[in-house]
Amino acid sequence: MNKIDFDYVALTQALVKCPSVTPYDEGALQIVEEHLNNLGFNCTRLPFSEDGFDDIDNLFGKIGESGKHLAFAGHTDVVPPGNEESWKYPPFSATIADGKLYGRGAEDMKGSVACFISATSSFIKKYSHNFGGQLSLIITGDEEKEAVNGTKKMMEWTKNNNIVFNHCIVGEPTSNKIVGDKIKIGRRGSINFFVTVKGVQGHTANSQRAENPAHLLIILLNNIISKPLDDGNEFYLPSSLQIPTFDVGNSAANVIPEFARATVNIRFNDIHSVESLTKWFQDNIDKVFTNFPKASCTFRTDQVGESYLTNPGQLCSLVSAAIKEVSGRNGNLEMATDGGTSDARFIKNYCEVLELGLVNRTLHQVNENVNLSDLKELHDIYLRILENYFEKN
Ligand SMILES: [Zn+2]
Structure with a gap:
C-alpha cells in the first residue's frame, strides 16, 4: 500500500518512480486508484486486448450521481528513457534539484495527472463529496504507442455503460512558455x-x-x-x-x-x-x-x-477565465491546433474537449523535468476550473 499523499509534488514523484514505459504499468494505475478511492471515487479497471497488440490496463474513476459531468483524460504510460547514462539523474528516480522534478513522464504527463488529482482532493475537501455534479478521470496506459487498447476503447465502454460526459479536459502539456498561455482546441x-x-x-x-x-x-x-x-x-x-x-x-x-x-x-x-x-x-x-x-x-x-476541433464555446471561455483569474495575466490565450495527434481525437465524438497542461519544453527528451512552480500553477488552475465549472464562486 502506497502512502496516500495528495500533494502534487509527492504524487508526481510517486508516479514518476513507476517505470511505466508502454505497455508496462509498474504500479502507476494502482497509485491513481488508491488516491481516487480515498476521495470516494468509484474506480473500474479496464484491461483491453486485441490480436497483434500488447494487453493494456486502464482506469476509469467517477464520483457524483447527477448534474453536469466533467471528465479529465490522461495517461500514465511514458516513452522509453533512451540511454540512461545520458541522464543527469536516473530517469525513474524523480529527483528534485534546482526547483525542478526530473524524470521520464514528469512533463508528459504524470505531473498533470498528479495536479488534477491533487486539485480534485482540494476541491472535495472544500466542498464535500456532494458538490453537485459528476467528475470522472479517464486514465489510460496506452497513449504513447499504438493507442489501440486505451482511450478509444474506454470511451466505447463508457457509452455502453450509459455514462455521458458534458465536457472533457485532456492534460497533455500544451502550454508554450508559461503554464496556461496556450490550450489546444484541436489537432491535425x-x-x-x-x-x-x-x-x-x-x-x-x-x-x-x-x-x-x-x-x-x-x-x-x-x-x-x-x-x-x-x-x-x-x-x-x-x-x-x-x-x-x-x-x-x-x-x-x-x-x-x-x-x-x-x-x-x-x-x-x-x-x-x-x-x-x-x-x-x-x-x-x-x-x-x-x-x-x-x-x-x-x-x-x-x-x-482523425483531426478534431472544438469550436471555442462554453468550455473554452470557462477555462480561459479560470486561467486569467489564477495567473492575473490579461494577455491573449492562444487557442491552437498544431502539433501531433492526441487522445482527444477519441473523445471529440462524445463531448466538447480541449487540452490544457504543463509547458511543452522537455517531453520525450533526456533529462525531462518540470518546474515545481509550474506544478503549483497547474494545480491552482485545475482547482479554479473545478470551482467555476461546478459554480462554487
Ligand atoms: Zn502525452
Missing part, C-alpha cells in the same frame, strides 16, 4: 500511405516488353504534390503532404525493376478525414494506372488519426 489528423507499384521487369534495352514502376510512381507522386490539399481555415494551417521516402532498391543499370515503393505522410486539418483522403489517394492512383494495364498499384495505411 495524420495518415501514412505505404505505396507499392508493381510493374513488369525487363532489360532496359527491351523496354517495350517491360513496364517501369519507377516511372509510374514518379507520375503518381508528382500529381499529388503538384497542388496543395487546401489553404487552411480560421483555426488550422493548410494541410501538409510530405514524401518521407521513395525507393526502388535496384542496383543494376540495365534492369527495369519490378517494384517501386514510397511513403506519403499527410498532416491534415478538419477539411479532410481519413476516409476522404483514402478515397482521394485511390482516385489519384486510378487516374494514373488506368492507362497502364500491365502495372498495378496498391497501398496500405497506418498510424491513422
Whole structure:
C-alpha cells in the first residue's frame, strides 16, 4: 500500500518512480486508484486486448450521481528513457534539484495527472463529496504507442455503460512558455500511405516488353504534390503532404525493376478525414494506372488519426477565465491546433474537449523535468476550473 499523499509534488514523484514505459504499468494505475478511492471515487479497471497488440490496463474513476459531468483524460504510460547514462539523474528516480522534478513522464504527463488529482482532493475537501455534479478521470496506459487498447476503447465502454460526459479536459502539456498561455482546441489528423507499384521487369534495352514502376510512381507522386490539399481555415494551417521516402532498391543499370515503393505522410486539418483522403489517394492512383494495364498499384495505411476541433464555446471561455483569474495575466490565450495527434481525437465524438497542461519544453527528451512552480500553477488552475465549472464562486 502506497502512502496516500495528495500533494502534487509527492504524487508526481510517486508516479514518476513507476517505470511505466508502454505497455508496462509498474504500479502507476494502482497509485491513481488508491488516491481516487480515498476521495470516494468509484474506480473500474479496464484491461483491453486485441490480436497483434500488447494487453493494456486502464482506469476509469467517477464520483457524483447527477448534474453536469466533467471528465479529465490522461495517461500514465511514458516513452522509453533512451540511454540512461545520458541522464543527469536516473530517469525513474524523480529527483528534485534546482526547483525542478526530473524524470521520464514528469512533463508528459504524470505531473498533470498528479495536479488534477491533487486539485480534485482540494476541491472535495472544500466542498464535500456532494458538490453537485459528476467528475470522472479517464486514465489510460496506452497513449504513447499504438493507442489501440486505451482511450478509444474506454470511451466505447463508457457509452455502453450509459455514462455521458458534458465536457472533457485532456492534460497533455500544451502550454508554450508559461503554464496556461496556450490550450489546444484541436489537432491535425495524420495518415501514412505505404505505396507499392508493381510493374513488369525487363532489360532496359527491351523496354517495350517491360513496364517501369519507377516511372509510374514518379507520375503518381508528382500529381499529388503538384497542388496543395487546401489553404487552411480560421483555426488550422493548410494541410501538409510530405514524401518521407521513395525507393526502388535496384542496383543494376540495365534492369527495369519490378517494384517501386514510397511513403506519403499527410498532416491534415478538419477539411479532410481519413476516409476522404483514402478515397482521394485511390482516385489519384486510378487516374494514373488506368492507362497502364500491365502495372498495378496498391497501398496500405497506418498510424491513422482523425483531426478534431472544438469550436471555442462554453468550455473554452470557462477555462480561459479560470486561467486569467489564477495567473492575473490579461494577455491573449492562444487557442491552437498544431502539433501531433492526441487522445482527444477519441473523445471529440462524445463531448466538447480541449487540452490544457504543463509547458511543452522537455517531453520525450533526456533529462525531462518540470518546474515545481509550474506544478503549483497547474494545480491552482485545475482547482479554479473545478470551482467555476461546478459554480462554487
Ligand atoms: Zn502525452
